[in-house]
Amino acid sequence: MAPHVVPGRELPTHVTIYEVGPRDGLQNEDVALTAEIKVEFIRRLLAAGLPIVEATSFVHPRWVPQLADAAEVMAQLSAEAEVLPVLVPNERGLERAVELGVRHIAVFGSATETFARRNLNRSLDEQFAMFEPVVTAAADRGISVRAYVSMCFGDPWEGGVPVEQVVAVGRRLVDLGASQLSLGDTIGVGTPGQVTALLDAFNAQGLPDSALAMHFHDTYGQALANAYAALQHGITTFDASAGGLGGCPYAESATGNLATEDLVWMLHGLGIETGVDLDALVGTSRWMAGQLGRPAPSRVVAALTK
């Protein structure tokens, strides 16, 4: 089943979905999966038409044990490496990734002091010193760098986050050499006015929507409304997680990535091309839900599973 198409006003004709399920999704799932399952998952996502899939993370297994098999996964995907960025925390991670054929990396920054200290064990300022050698070494090798800016719309410890602070962090990451920023509502509290205001502020600092991606979590049910606001603003790259992996809507610990299927339903309904075959994607998420032993959080997956 496909949505009925009625185009929106002044919206883009094409959107790039940056699939984060294998990395941001699976790193938050408790069930242990084999490298073979992960490789099959990534291949099925590509076959469903997703143009770019963040495949894994070279963060130390102590911090992300779910993705301890990053090298094993990437070794099996060398033919597809051009469209499989990976998260790397430091130069050592970069070296390991490059040896496996990786051409695009992502670094994970914080917009807030508290989250920088808790997640990176560094101050807000010190994180740039941490990223600088990675980004420089990547540039030397012709490898592109995407930078996540997390906690853009709220922080569990600090509450609201000043827009100027988010823009300053993003600006410094671009000045270091990042070619794209992914602005994350990591705890899912943002609403559409915040999205519009943040994008306005980035534009005013010389960063156009074309240099930005939006990364929404659906913890408070706001992800798709926020995506629509960003789309109206001019954003054409959206992060999403197949099936809504990484967030279980009925668990107390819900983190709730925006489900790729729910985003695709809206975009296709708006007449916006994504290249994604929705039925193939739903089939992939259903298969992964079977591997994880629970239904996918995506509402579209649930609705089409009858």
Added chain:
Amino acid sequence: MAPHVVPGRELPTHVTIYEVGPRDGLQNEDVALTAEIKVEFIRRLLAAGLPIVEATSFVHPRWVPQLADAAEVMAQLSAEAEVLPVLVPNERGLERAVELGVRHIAVFGSATETFARRNLNRSLDEQFAMFEPVVTAAADRGISVRAYVSMCFGDPWEGGVPVEQVVAVGRRLVDLGASQLSLGDTIGVGTPGQVTALLDAFNAQGLPDSALAMHFHDTYGQALANAYAALQHGITTFDASAGGLGGCPYAESATGNLATEDLVWMLHGLGIETGVDLDALVGTSRWMAGQLGRPAPSRVVAALTK
């Protein structure tokens, strides 16, 4: 916890939430509740600041056994009847409701031939003949009539629904005497372009946004994005169901009313007044979830239940 407020552009300063949980929510729940529980639920919703609560339905118990106690519920709520509309199918239902002090009724129409036949056992045209005596009798008693138009954005049997057909049905209901139309995406398939186009078409037929309410279901995860599109268009009345009652997001039979809490989170984040005390509402939905023996589908309720 409350959302961080950043107003949207050219949005209303106040929105009226028309709470449908006790009727549209509970009529789709399998668990039997006593009339006392329903009365307490309605009183708690009013105490949480909801200005209007559709309390029950006087449809024959054969069709909606969950609400067979409509008279018992309303008999206990005579003091609050002014803000408690009820659904009535015919003149007999109207008489019973009026005897119990009801001042506002709702009738349930269909935008499609197939749903009219399945739900009302009448043709699309014949439904108006069914409503006419009810609406006339209500008008004679100074009782206001809201008319639901269901299947506005898609129909399980017919697929897409022509905009002209939806507008024609709505227009006839207003001509009969309805003072407000509630335009329903009964199966939750609509996307924001459809919302905008439908509202444009109603406006072109002389029905301004002030005469319209939107009623979204979240079956495909689109409800809040659609609400945001409607809000931008000029709609200021939205139907929603406390806790997302009436739709279980992880059941195959998900029908998925838009959760009042998720709507309130967005509206308050946009700086729009609703009069609703979110914490009191979440507490009410948690209590009702306990009565039903399962978590509330609302993401805000889940996020604030930690």
